[in-house]
Amino acid sequence: MDMSQYKALFLSESREYLRTIAEQVVALEQSPADRSAIDALFRGAHSLKGMAASMEYGDVVVVAHSMEDLMARVRDGALPFGAGVADLLLEGVDLIDALLQDVEEERPSSLPTDGYAARLASYVPAPEKKAKKPDEAPKAAPTAAEPAQASEPAPAAEAERAKESTTELGGTVRVKTELLDHLINLTGELVTNKQRLLSIGRELASPALNDAVSETSKLLRALHDEVMKVRLMPFEAISDRFQRSVRAVAKKSGKEINFELTGREIGLDRGVLEQLVDPLNHILRNAVDHGIEDGEERERAGKPARGLVKLSVSRDRDRIHITVRDDGRGMEPQSMIEAAVRKGLITPEEGELLSPRQALMLSCIPGFSTAKEVTDISGRGVGMDAVNAAIAKLGGTLGIESEPGQGTSITLKLPLTIAIIHALLVQCGQIKTAIPVNAVQRTVELSRRQIETVGRRQMFQLDDESIPLLSLNRVLGLPLGRFPDGILPLFVTEAKGRRVGMVVDRLLGQHELFVKRLGRPLDGMAGVAGGATLGDGEIVTILDISELL
Amino acid sequence: MTAERLLVFSVGRELFALNLTEVCEVMEPQQSYPFAGAPPYYLGLINFHGNLTALLDFAQYLGAGSRPLPGKLLVIDTKLAHLALKVDAVGSIIDAQSITGATRSEEPLIEALLETPQGNLRLVRLETLLSSLEDDLRAAAPKSAPGGN
Structure with missing residues (x-):
């Protein structure tokens, strides 16, 4: 049977599963006893394996099968969900993602999968990790103590599964993105033509024509809004990368971070969404690397040792607000000004004229960085100007608010559409x-x-x-x-x-x-x-x- | 010489050719709208079936000087670029088989000098033209300048 016609569907569905798996891995690290997340992870790997098997993509089957087995051990209480398991699962997500890329580009896969499968099969958590983080032990214990429930799906998981099938059967269709691009192009041409009709209407001074054009304008606005809604993709289409990048930076810099994401369901135009990945990654890496203090410093300041980074997305009429907020050390406007003067970016006189808000925006000038040490995590002070430029290019604005000792929040205000x-x-x-x-x-x-x-x-x-x-x-x-x-x-x-x-x-x-x-x-x-x-x-x-x- | 068919056109008393697959339409001159920040050989922007297309005075670009002719517009395939060349006149389409001789050109923009029954043609290397136009635009990037009007 020729399966090539199903390839595009397989790829898009597999990538959705990968996204969900990656999100759940990161979420489980913060609450390892979350039964429904463990079940969902197991199901995700299982479904992925089934789809790949029906398409005869053997390498994907091998990786997904190993992940499923590992999750089965976690589900059955034989293995606690810890950082080691999370690392292995995320490695599997990356491996499958690369394999899907090969499938998409119709090239034979050169990635070895056997080694990965063997490592998962023989994985035993390192004992010293538990000793390092005694506070994690009680959280992991309930998972280990629930093997009796493992053979039957939890009621919450059942409900979640039912919800998923309803959504899948809820009369939705998959549409090629080129078709959506074409629809917005046609709508745009109609908007241009409406302006032309308005000009002609003004020249002719015809009330009947003006009424008709005015009615067309209303219909066009409605059409535009509907087309835009169709083109919107939920923010979660890109959010798994952020969870992972925060996790990676936190691990590298030896900090403990809680990452919270709200508004993942908010829709943004596909074109805007694609351009947001790099700027947001940069802001988040900065927040973890430079914003959040290390545990000891935080405790001395009377804060919980674990830092908090929140990424929230909300919609305000036709604009999207994305805020990255941390509860770290914050920024001092005066030290920003002093650093900019020292680096010759502004003169002392210019510095005196700056308001605190303007002083914080100095971080968006090329070459500006107040980080005491340049690290390989958040770059060399060349990032925020690029972030600001990328947001401006999308028709958005970037604002910084900061309270020394309390944290910083960076808000991006973006249009729903850039068309x-x-x-x-x-x-x-x-x-x-x-x-x-x-x-x-x-x-x-x-x-x-x-x-x-x-x-x-x-x-x-x-x-x-x-x-x-x-x-x-x-x-x-x-x-x-x-x-x-x-x-x-x-x-x-x-x-x-x-x-x-x-x-x-x-x-x-x-x-x-x-x-x-x-x-x-x-x-x-x-x-x-x-x-x-x-x-x-x-x-x-x-x-x-x-x-x- | 890989092209099977070539479109012959003239600019400043010289004959040129483009691979026919690189040209999607020959048009009569139409109104163009000037834009800032680009070298003077850009005449402006034209609307080609909804595509905003840069109109290049090819004679001026080559330094051949514009001739007082209405000329024709050669619109480059929209999959390759949003670019139209204003040329003096468009001739015939010729088959590669009718080429009687070809020599390499030392000019980067010209892929080969071709001998044909219509005369000697200079075959334009489109990718080189596009890259060179992009380089020129980068070099002509507007600079910030203090002071009011």
């Missing part, structure tokens, strides 16, 4: 261009009298803050504007933690734009995030201001 955005349209010379509204704090029409010259810089006052002026024309290499009436239109944005006024020739208002990628060769152009067609057919580029400045 359709609101942008401020501006005119610079002969060119119209767009700036996503998330990068625009406000627009100002400034009289020349309000401009002060400080050294070589031109500044103006806004909310009791002295803000430097830059010319967007000049940044873009265009002729400078004239402003015969003495009024300079500008928008205020943030660059490197400081507010900046960007002078343009004209502010043309806010527009809803369907963002398109520019493809080769313009894709690699610095400071350009994409392009869009306006209602009258005119094409504009969408600027990435943080990359330009």
Whole structure:
């Protein structure tokens, strides 16, 4: 029988199982007596083995079978669930993931699986581990003391299994992601066309046409929302990596960490989700490596020895908030300023002007790092600027709050979708261009009298803050504007933690734009995030201001 | 020479050719919209069936100087790039069999100099053109500058 038609389904389902297994392994480490998680892990390995066997992927069967056997020993009380078991299971997850990659790319597997299987079969936990962590012994004991229940599934596990089958049979279908991309593209084209109809309606001054366009707009908004919902993927599609990366960093730095994740069910656009893995991994690694103190230091400060890192995802209307909060040592704005001055990133005078919030944002300047020791875990101070740039590219913002001694929280605010955005349209010379509204704090029409010259810089006052002026024309290499009436239109944005006024020739208002990628060769152009067609057919580029400045 | 069929076009009194599979459409000139931060041989962006496509004045790019001709637009296959070349004129499609002689060119952009009944052709190496355009864009990246207007 030709099984190739089932390959894609096998791959996506297997990867879902792997994700669940990895999550449950990490969760079980924190509560090793969780009976339903032990059962679910066993079932996950068992199902994976069954699927691989029906597709005749022998290597996957060998690995999944060994994992299932190991879990059976845990389930039957013959083996306590400890760090050693967790390591082996996670190694198995990685091994199967690599094997699936081979299956997907239709290449013969070169990964040896026998050695892994043999290690699992003969695994005996090292006795000294228990001696190191006496507090874990009572937690592990109930697992060992429940062999009688092992042969029958626990009621909770039964209920969970029933829930799973209901979901599977609940009228869902699997759809290729290209089809969803195509749907959002068509919706985007319709949004562009709606703008065109609006322009024609204004020219013709026809009430009937305007009514029809207005109705179309409402339907289009509903269609867009529905298409977006279809494209949303739950945050948990990427969250298992974070649990594992926190675990790995904690282990490497010898710290004990509780990792909590909330909002795993919150949906984000596939395009946004894919771009979040690296930035969030970096923030989490930083939190564990630099944020959380070691056990002794924490106890001296009256904190529990085990540190806490929370990753929470929530939705606020059309934006997603992702917060990484730790209960570690926190950051001191003043020491951030001193470090930035010492490194020559800002002058002492500039440092004095910074608010505490701005001082914390100094960590996003390239080359900034206040870590006393550079470690191989969270890099060499080159990370937070890249994180900030990646979030800005997604149309999001990054905010830092910190209380010395209490911990730090970093919040990312992201759009639900990166396909359709609101942008401020501006005119610079002969060119119209767009700036996503998330990068625009406000627009100002400034009289020349309000401009002060400080050294070589031109500044103006806004909310009791002295803000430097830059010319967007000049940044873009265009002729400078004239402003015969003495009024300079500008928008205020943030660059490197400081507010900046960007002078343009004209502010043309806010527009809803369907963002398109520019493809080769313009894709690699610095400071350009994409392009869009306006209602009258005119094409504009969408600027990435943080990359330009 | 691997291409089976070539599209012949002219720029600044010279004949060029592209592998036909690399071109998806020949169009009449259409309105383009300028954008900032790119070298001057970019005429702007055009809308090609919904794809935002960079329009390159190929004569200016080659340093041959623009000729006062309406010209034609060669749209590169959208799977390879979002790029259209403005050329002076588009000639015929020729079979590889009609090539009577080929010599290597020392210019990186030109894959070979071909002798054909239509005349001598310069076969453009598209990947080199795209990489070179990308390098130029990186070199032309806008720089931040202090001061108001």
